[in-house]
Amino acid sequence: MERKYNPHEIEPKWQKYWEEKKIYKSDVDKTKEKYYVLEMFPYPSGRIHIGHVRNYTIGDVVARTKKMSGYNVIHPMGWDAFGLPAENAAIEKGIHPAKWTYENIKNMKQQLKRLGFSYDWDREIASCRPEYYKWEQLIFIKMLEKGLAYKKKSSVNWCPSCNTVLANEQVEGGECWRCSSKIETKELEQWFFKITAYAEELLDWCDKLKGWPEKVILMQKNWIGKSYGCEIDFPLADRDGKITVFTTRQDTVFGATFMSLAPEHPLVSELCKGKPEEKTVIDYVAKSKNLTPLQRQMAEYEKEGVFTGSYCINPFTGWKMPIYVANFVLAEYGTGAVMAVPSHDERDFQFAKKYNLPIVVVIQPKDKELDPAEMTEAYTEQGYLVNSGPFNGLFNEEAKEKIARYIEDKGWGKKSINYRLRDWGISRQRYWGAPIPIIYCDKCGTVPVPEKDLPVILPEDITITGKGRSPLAELESFVNTTCPKCGGNAKRDTDTMDTFVESSWYFLRFASPRYDKGMFNPEEIDYWLPVDQYIGGIEHAILHLLYSRFYIKVLRELGLLKFDEPFSNLLTQGMVCMESYRCEEHNYLLPEEVKDDNGKRVCGKCGKEVIVGRVEKMSKSKKNVVDPDDLVNNYGADTSRLFCLFAAPPEKDLDWSERGVEGSYRFIQRVWRLFYNWIEHFETPQERAMPEVSDKNAREIIRFTHKTIKRVTDEAVNKFHFNTAISAIMEFVNFLYTITDVKNYEIKLSMRYAIQHLIILLYPFTPFVCEELWAEMGFKETLYFEKWPVYNPEFIQDEIITIVVQVNGKVRGRFDFPADTPEKEMEAQITADEKLKQYIKGEIKKIIWVPKKLVNIIC
RNA sequence: GCGAGAGUGGCGGAACUGGCAGACGCGCUGGACUUAGGAUCCAGUGGGCAACCGUAGGGGUUCAACUCCCCUCUCUCGCACCA
Numbered sequence: 001m002e003r004k005y006n007p008h009e010i011e012p013k014w015q016k017y018w019e020e021k022k023i024y025k026s027d028v029d030k031t032k033e034k035y036y037v038l039e040m041f042p043y044p045s046g047r048i049h050i051g052h053v054r055n056y057t058i059g060d061v062v063a064r065t066k067k068m069s070g071y072n073v074i075h076p077m078g079w080d081a082f083g084l085p086a087e088n089a090a091i092e093k094g095i096h097p098a099k100w101t102y103e104n105i106k107n108m109k110q111q112l113k114r115l116g117f118s119y120d121w122d123r124e125i126a127s128c129r130p131e132y133y134k135w136e137q138l139i140f141i142k143m144l145e146k147g148l149a150y151k152k153k154s155s156v157n158w159c160p161s162c163n164t165v166l167a168n169e170q171v172e173g174g175e176c177w178r179c180s181s182k183i184e185t186k187e188l189e190q191w192f193f194k195i196t197a198y199a200e201e202l203l204d205w206c207d208k209l210k211g212w213p214e215k216v217i218l219m220q221k222n223w224i225g226k227s228y229g230c231e232i233d234f235p236l237a238d239r240d241g242k243i244t245v246f247t248t249r250q251d252t253v254f255g256a257t258f259m260s261l262a263p264e265h266p267l268v269s270e271l272c273k274g275k276p277e278e279k280t281v282i283d284y285v286a287k288s289k290n291l292t293p294l295q296r297q298m299a300e301y302e303k304e305g306v307f308t309g310s311y312c313i314n315p316f317t318g319w320k321m322p323i324y325v326a327n328f329v330l331a332e333y334g335t336g337a338v339m340a341v342p343s344h345d346e347r348d349f350q351f352a353k354k355y356n357l358p359i360v361v362v363i364q365p366k367d368k369e370l371d372p373a374e375m376t377e378a379y380t381e382q383g384y385l386v387n388s389g390p391f392n393g394l395f396n397e398e399a400k401e402k403i404a405r406y407i408e409d410k411g412w413g414k415k416s417i418n419y420r421l422r423d424w425g426i427s428r429q430r431y432w433g434a435p436i437p438i439i440y441c442d443k444c445g446t447v448p449v450p451e452k453d454l455p456v457i458l459p460e461d462i463t464i465t466g467k468g469r470s471p472l473a474e475l476e477s478f479v480n481t482t483c484p485k486c487g488g489n490a491k492r493d494t495d496t497m498d499t500f501v502e503s504s505w506y507f508l509r510f511a512s513p514r515y516d517k518g519m520f521n522p523e524e525i526d527y528w529l530p531v532d533q534y535i536g537g538i539e540h541a542i543l544h545l546l547y548s549r550f551y552i553k554v555l556r557e558l559g560l561l562k563f564d565e566p567f568s569n570l571l572t573q574g575m576v577c578m579e580s581y582r583c584e585e586h587n588y589l590l591p592e593e594v595k596d597d598n599g600k601r602v603c604g605k606c607g608k609e610v611i612v613g614r615v616e617k618m619s620k621s622k623k624n625v626v627d628p629d630d631l632v633n634n635y636g637a638d639t640s641r642l643f644c645l646f647a648a649p650p651e652k653d654l655d656w657s658e659r660g661v662e663g664s665y666r667f668i669q670r671v672w673r674l675f676y677n678w679i680e681h682f683e684t685p686q687e688r689a690m691p692e693v694s695d696k697n698a699r700e701i702i703r704f705t706h707k708t709i710k711r712v713t714d715e716a717v718n719k720f721h722f723n724t725a726i727s728a729i730m731e732f733v734n735f736l737y738t739i740t741d742v743k744n745y746e747i748k749l750s751m752r753y754a755i756q757h758l759i760i761l762l763y764p765f766t767p768f769v770c771e772e773l774w775a776e777m778g779f780k781e782t783l784y785f786e787k788w789p790v791y792n793p794e795f796i797q798d799e800i801i802t803i804v805v806q807v808n809g810k811v812r813g814r815f816d817f818p819a820d821t822p823e824k825e826m827e828a829q830i831t832a833d834e835k836l837k838q839y840i841k842g843e844i845k846k847i848i849w850v851p852k853k854l855v856n857i858i859c
Numbered sequence: 860g861c862g863a864g865a866g867u868g869g870c871g872g873a874a875c876u877g878g879c880a881g882a883c884g885c886g887c888u889g890g891a892c893u894u895a896g897g898a899u900c901c902a903g904u905g906g907g908c909a910a911c912c913g914u915a916g917g918g919g920u921u922c923a924a925c926u927c928c929c930c931u932c933u934c935u936c937g938c939a940c941c942a
Contacts, residue, residue, distance in 0.1 A: 173939090214863080214864090215863065215864070215936085215937080218862075218863065218937085219862095219863090219936095219937060219938085222861095222862070222863095222937075222938060223937095223938080225938090225941065227941075227942090229942085245942080246941095246942070247942060248941090248942065249942070260942090303940080327940090328940045328942095329940085329942080330940075330941065330942090332941090333941045333942080334941075334942065337942095338942050339942080340942090341942090345942070346860090346940090347940060347942080348942085418941075418942095419941095420938095420941055538936085538937095541937080542937090646871095646883085646884070647871060647872085647884085647885095648871070648872075649872085652872090653935095654871090655870085655871060657870085657871070657885070659870095659884095659885055659886075660871070660884070660885060662885085663884055663885055664884085666884095667884085669899095673899090714875090723871095723872075723873085723883085723884095724872090724873065724882085724883080726883080726884090727872090727873075727882065727883035727884075728882090728883085729883095730882095730883055730884075731882075731883065734883090737900095802879090804878080804879045806878085806879085806922085806923075808922075808923095809921095809922060809923050810923095811879055814879075845922090846922065847922095848878090848922055848923080850878050850923095853878065853879085854878050854879070854923090856878080856922055856923065857922090858922050
């Protein structure tokens with residue numbers, strides 16, 4: 001009686017076995033080369049989603065193949081446990097964020113275990129525990145000492161729905177990255193990390209991160225946004241003082257006809273004071289302050305502003321330039337002031353047209369002559385300087401350098417570099433986060449909590465209403481404290497740190513998760529870090545990855561680390577997408593509510609044809625969500641894993657398909673049946689040696705086995721092309737199915753060898769079923785400790801080769817030859833062939849060989 | 860607007876460094892076994908009766924182009940008044 005494949009029987013068994021034997025435990029072993037595989041740790045939202053399954057399956061295959069290839073692998077998992085959803089749950093359901101978080105962790109951990117991931121759970125961490133955040137509070141204080149953390153009043157991005165501040169990186173198109181509410185601006189005292197101090201280094205290292213996708217590197221470079229230019233001083237016309245601008249186009253300075261200031265520019269109120277324009281200007285500034293960043297963006301194309309009543313002098317031309325306040329000038333970038341060159345800047349051109357300001361051409365293209373009166377848009381291309389005094393005739397790129405030097409010689413300004421990157425604001429007016437270890441004393445001012453008093457523990461006796469101030473600010477017992485310096489009454493900072501601070505260093509903590517003398521044990525860090533392979537979603541291309549890089553540089557600066565970059569190699573996996581179905585009557589439908597009617601998909605309730613949505617991101621409202629638990633309940637963990645790996649290459653988006661999942665399930669069953677077709681015919685199934693065989697078919701089995709080892713190794717182990725690696729294994733299985741001679745002794749030996757290797761090669765992808773079959777063969781040791789097979793180049797040589805024959809570049813036939821036939825001889829046979837002769841017209845001019853593959857006959 | 864990437868059967872996707880386009884899977888068609896088949900196994904499956912034509916479209920280089928070069932179109936992603 002053939003045994004049926006039942007994942008629900010074998011998977012829990014092996015999960016328990018792996019756990020009890022602690023086979024995934026990792027320890028420092030200096031005799032072995034280490035390999036640190038890490039997937040981005042999840043936020044404990046309650047349940048894992050299919051994207052997690054994909055992410056962690058990829059990581060698991062990497063971990064297992066590296067382990068089998070001889071590395072000492074560390075593969076940890078933990079929880080990014082602070083964050084807003086815990087507080088929202090508290091507001092909605094009345095559960096304490098801590099309780100909610102720890103329960104979610106418990107559930108999700110169970111879900112991860114079911115999927116058979118090879119985590120060393122002894123290293124598990126949760127970032128909301130005081131043993132964890134204590135160390136980032138300590139680093140905060142050290143950063144404060146070094147001037148890398150500072151407090152300033154600034155206008156910040158405020159999410160009215162989350163009731164908190166967001167970093168620039170967390171604002172997407174004027175909306176909150178989490179809840180998509182429209183962002184407002186607010187003036188607040190905030191703590192900042194001085195990431196701009198590392199702008200140059202972060203940029204510099206971008207080019208050294210060879211193991212990162214180009215795309216991510218580019219996004220980071222753009223985010224840092226380095227530009228070369230000049231700062232130029234424009235003296236005020238009728239009084240002392242000057243306006244300094246930053247420009248990258250100093251080559252156009254002779255064309256600067258007016259000046260534009262950001263509404264927030266500090267000189268604005270002074271410049272209009274006592275002028276007839278004063279009231280207009282004050283009103284305009286007030287109006288623009290009230291605008292949200294989104295509203296500002298809406299006004300994208302409408303450039304507008306007001307005249308301040310004052311003038312400054314263009315030092316190059318001596319012109320009196322009217323000073324405007326303009327809505328398109330950003331206070332945060334450069335100096336908040338722009339010299340306006342309408343002829344060669346699109347925004348300045350529009351502004352000049354609107355307010356009738358002079359336009360002077362200073363750069364002429366080669367092929368035509370620009371006339372300011374006839375221009376309909378600014379000329380922003382390259383060209384030659386005109387109207388530019390001693391610089392006339394120069395190519396503008398050349399002029400940039402010359403004018404920059406001229407500016408410095410004259411003392412009118414200097415060369416300058418500007419970055420788009422801003423400092424990282426980390427204060428959050430929320431409860432569920434790491435408290436900022438700062439005390440405010442009336443006498444001593446801002447005082448850091450002394451190291452011996454750390455951690456500042458987040459109090460748990462708290463009620464969360466979601467209304468009013470931050471919950472911590474309401475809690476007297478937390479707020480009121482004594483000053484560590486003078487002992488007098490003092491108050492604590494009631495903000496918590498951005499949760500991105502926790503995720504900026506968690507991968508360090510994994511090296512020594514229980515260490516209590518510091519952030520980490522230096523010896524363990526020396527051995528395990530940096531992370532060799534990091535895997536996660538592209539959505540973190542800027543935020544988390546940039547912050548982590550910065551944090552490592554800070555820790556290095558503090559003398560705690562010796563390396564420069566946290567992640568040597570990065571794999572950004574694609575999203576999991578799925579079709580959505582919508583019925584006009586019944587809105588979005590679950591897949592099982594959709595029926596098939598002659599190839600048309602109709603609503604199961606009313607029979608109307610459904611609208612099939614573009615394959616898009618899964619979302620609960622569109623009912624196109626796959627619950628990993630259902631998947632595992634239906635098909636088992638092996639099938640779930642296999643499908644995620646097979647359906648698409650890891651970095652591409654994956655289209656979810658129930659049919660595809662069934663296909664993966666079928667394949668596992670096919671392997672299962674193949675195994676049971678043969679196992680009873682093997683007299684000594686545990687014999688490992690490669691058999692010496694002479695039978696043609698038996699030799700072919702050995703050859704195919706070695707070819708498959710090569711393909712799977714190249715594709716999966718070296719290139720992370722898991723989809724093609726699996727297809728190679730499928731081809732192998734298809735081939736083995738063609739062998740049916742169970743009585744032939746040599747074939748039996750070869751099949752035993754082939755099936756052993758099939759199980760080993762498949763193991764990283766579908767570990768449960770492979771362990772089961774391996775044990776069925778009589779092996780006692782888990783496959784986790786098995787060595788990854790190595791192919792022998794001698795064994796993959798074909799005895800017979802097929803030569804594709806082209807005539808004038810078109811395929812006209814194929815011929816089989818023994819592999820060692822000389823080319824001349826093959827040529828003779830091919831050209832003598834009757835069928836081929838009809839294509840060869842006239843004299844053969846040339847014969848081109850691709851050795852052992854193809855021949856092209858030119859005539 | 861700027862920057863990057865991608866366009867290959869009915870679908871997801873293969874194709875090393877320029878050398879048989881469509882591997883593998885899904886779907887579909889036919890057959891076998893069956894009381895039954897939505898199980899399993901076997902065969903077929905880019906288009907066209909054919910010569911031939913086919914990798915978004917057009918041109919080029921080459922004995923040979925999905926692959927290299929030029930132009931055009933479409934889609935996706937990122938940034939978005941950055942001076």
